[in-house]
Amino acid sequence: AFSEKVRDYRIGWRLSPASQDNLTAHRPLELELDATRSETTSGDASAEHGVMLRSTLLW
Structure with a gap:
């Protein structure tokens, strides 16, 4: 959703x-890191930060 305030x-x-087969092969190990920041356009509130770390292991 779009917001003009955030x-x-x-x-x-x-x-x-x-991948040897262009995304068709299974990937046995995968690591992901995502960082987020949410702030108001008016600057009247402090910004919120988030970090997510995910790992996938297939066997």
Whole structure:
């Protein structure tokens, strides 16, 4: 949803092995890191920050 009162920023990073079959092969290990920031456009409230770390292991 769009809001004129709040701005959200998100940046992410993922580490996974290269696929030999263009995304058809299973990736046995994957690591992801996402960082978020939410702030009001008026600046009357402090910004909220978040970090998420996710790992996937298939066997």
